[in-house]
Amino acid sequence: MAAGVAAWLPFARAAAIGWMPVANLPMPVAPTNKTKHQDELIILNVSGRRFQTWRNTLDRYPDTLLGSSEKEFFFNEETREYFFDRDPDVFRSILNFYRTGKLHYPRYECISAYDEELAFFGIIPEIISDCCYEEYKDRKRENMERLMDDLEDNKDSKLPNMTFRETMWRAFENPHTSTMALVFYYVTGFFIAISVITNVVETVPCGSMPNQRDIPCGERYTEAFFCMDTACVMIFTVEYLMRLFAAPSRYRFMRSVMSIIDVVAILPYYIGLVMTNNEDVSGAFVTLRVFRVFRIFKFSRHSQGLRILGYTLKSCASELGFLLFSLTMAIIIFATVMFYAEKGSSSSKFTSIPASFWYTIVTMTTLGYGDMVPKTIAGKIFGSICSLSGVLVIALPVPVIVSNFSRIYHQNQRADKRRAQKVQKARLARMRISKSGSSTACLHSKRNGLNQSLELTLPYYKMKLSPQGSLEEDQQMKKATSLLESQHHHLLHCLEKTTNHEFVDERLYEQGYLQTALQNFPSRSPSLSSEEGITGTCCSRRTKKNTQPLSATHTHSHTHNLQELSALHIQCGEQQPLNTSRSSLNLMSDESGSLNCKSSGLVTTAIISIPTPPSNNSRASPDAPPPPNPDAPPLPNPGTDVVKISAL
Amino acid sequence: MLYPFPSLLSCPVLSETQLISVTHLFPGAPLPSLPHALSLTDSTDSDLELAMVRHQPEGLEQLQAQTKFTRKELQSLYRGFKNECPSGLVDEETFKLIYSQFFPQGDATTYAHFLFNAFDMDRNGSIRFEDFVIGLSVLLRGSVTEKLRWAFNLYDINKDGYITKEEMLAIMKSIYDMMGRYTFPSVKDDAALEHVEKFFQKMDRNRDGVVTIDEFIETCQTDENIMSSMQLFENVI
Secondary structure (H helix, E strand, O other), X not given: OOHHHHHXXXXXXXXXXXXXXXXXXXXXXXXXXXXXXXXXXXXXXXXXEEEEEEHHHHOOOOOOOOOOHHHHHHEEOOOOEEEEOOOXXXXXXXXXXXXXXXXXXXOOOOHHHHHHHHHXXXXXXXXXXXXXHHHHHHHHHHHHHHHXXXXXXXXXXXXXXXXXXXXXXXXXXXXXXXXXXXHHHHHHHHXXXXXXXXXXXXXXXXXXXXXXXXXXXXXXOHHHHHHHHHHHHHHHHHHHHHHHXXXXXXXXXXXXXXXXXXXXXXXXXXXXXXXXXXXXXXXXXHHHHHHHHHHHHHHHHOOHHHHHHHHHHHHOXXXXXXXXXXXXXXXXXXXXXXXXXXXXXXXXXXXXXXXXXXXXXXXXXXXXXXXXXXXXXXXHHHHHHHHHHHHHHHHOHHHHHHHHHHHXXXXXXXXXXXXXXXXXXXXXXXXXXXXXXXXXXXXXXXXXXXXXXXXXXXXXXXXXXXXXXXXXXXXXXXXXXXXXXXHHHHHHHHHHHHHOOEEOOHHHHHHHHHHHHHOOXXXXXXXXXXXXXXXXHHOHHHHHXXXXXXXXXXXXXXXXXXXXXXXXXXXXXXXXXXXXXOOOOOHHHHHHHHHHHHHHXXXXXXXXXXXXOOOOOOOOOOOOOOOOOOOXXXXXXXXXXXXXXXXX | OOOOOOOOOOOOOOXXXXXXXHHHHOOOOOOOHHHHHHHHOOOOOOOOOOOOXXXXXXXXXXXXXXXXXXXXXXXXXXXXXXXXXXXXXXXXXXXXXXXXXXXXXXXXXXXXXXXXXHHOOOOOOEEEHXXXXXXXXXXXXXXXXXXXXXXXXXXXXXXXOEEEHHHHHHHHHHXXXXXXXXXXOOOOOOHHHHHHHHHHHHXXXXXXXXXXXXXXXXXXXXOHHHHHHHOOOOOOO
């Protein structure tokens, strides 16, 4: 329950007197405050700085250190104050949490120091209020990434049991791990450079015979270049095969970009070997040699910057796409305009619209070769407009790409673009937790029979505990429901008595509805009765606790059995109780009992194939409406109830 | 100047006319804050966000005289009240919000509306600390007759001295609304009506279709359950 509302609880309870004349049933006894004392100031001495607050303020959150009896460990008898040897600055936010109900994260604090203080005082960080939660999460993520980076850097230490294959792979990925890897790295780099230079020099005209025109070096020293090429390709092939062998997942390796580049780099050579020196295919052969230039991309393994550039272009795909699209639009528009403008002039180079494309592109990128120039006045006007607009259109997306590159370069590819969705999801989950916390806490304490009318005043609730109750469970239960909680539950219980209906958990309501509707099928009862045995035995402990309130509240005697049965099923059908409410330490006793019931509960629900409420359970498809059973009139007609639920 | 908003609620912003009427209500209280609040409001531009108006309660002695609380109890009550509403006034929306926090499963707004009217004795749309504490005094420290009178006042929506079936039905529906959907057994459509019928059968002695205050008090005094439940919340504060 929120801190602020705690102040109004006495008012709400007093106002409950308004229900009394209307109620037909006796009200439950109120929980008494045994240790009632006037609200006193307590002094909290945190490393010398004294904070003072009312005891009631701290009692608002009974499952934290300060709100529970755990603080007694820190009580200093001589000075009559509680002494904590912790950071007083952070304690300020923690104490404000008790006062206002909102936990704030001060920006100047170190995130790990703050986390430690929260852990010490028993406060979960998820309840940080919205104003500070984003900041907290961001800092926390940054911190974790930094730690992860440190961990990664320490990965160089050799793990003891690495196979030869793994060692090789690690050598390939991180060249500075061993000397061999470093040598290999430099050798391949050298050969890539050699190969690229060879390709370039091959085409340079080198020296001419007196009687022949200049021929490129490649044709003059064919054997030399061929040997060089072969050597490079050998090295590359060996390297590729070794990588393929060492890769942990060969399929993934073969699909990766680097391996494709490798393959493209060496394939032309082999194709060239295979193909005969046929005149027809020599043209294709020449084209294939172009692909040798892709060897230069092999350098990206050696250069981080190159990889980042590639990644940037990939991540800026949308901006690039926009640039391309807008350029295309502009080109088409201006080419058309120029074509029609220049149509009239004689000996115009603008022979067709596609021919004008060249002019438009050259003008828009402000190249201005001058091979095509407009001659008419209209053409010149439109030409100038074209060049001005070109500057604008190209200038717009480029800064975006540049800033992207800079960002990625600085973050070194750590940006997480999905962050926003996760935070939003988590926030909704938190709000749901805090909203359902109070209602589920009440229902949990109900299930444990804490709201029995006569036994509330007993301090240890011994009589109500099942046979498995031990002393520590007693204390856990006692601790779980603070006075505030028990008063709130008493208030809700009074409302139940006034209206003669009980609060039920949402899922139990639907399951209970299913179970009670199930009673309407006499044909299904054999299967049901066969399950009774199972459910009866495993939940026998539960029924002892819960038949009492049922018998107290049932109003129709002839459906008492059915209701009891349905209650049995409700109890057995319950799933693992929500562990989200912070003051639900009493759940420990639930878990041991529910383990047996879980399977049988699920089995019973699996049999059902009747009209289900379409709200959130996707169970069996709806059947035809159940036959009306004259023996059970007080049970709600499932047909109408289904309508009612789905309408909400 | 805007007051910092507390966690739960936004305290009311009164229009200028309400400001003036508020001034009239507590002639004895010192009003140092109101003049500066007035100076910041601009009657010509209603879109301007008006400054928060503050209300200071009467002194402790006067409240002690009017209610049956001790000094310490009043102090503790005021601290809680002021913590939630620094401006010193609770309007209906805020009240509904606060009251709904206690009943997360159902819809407590209608009942909160009736409750608000029962507490807001001078019908000015906001509860001051004095109203709050006087109401609480009746509920917690009053005699059984006074409590019954308060309950009658709650049920009598138009405060004409008679509880009609329609009024009772409205109250009953609002109580059942607080239970919400997930109840066992499910709340049927005519549950409220049935309950009202039972109530009238019990209370309406002369069968004239309305319940007067005397019939009400008389019947309640003869009912054991009601009498014992009236004593239930003695030790709330």
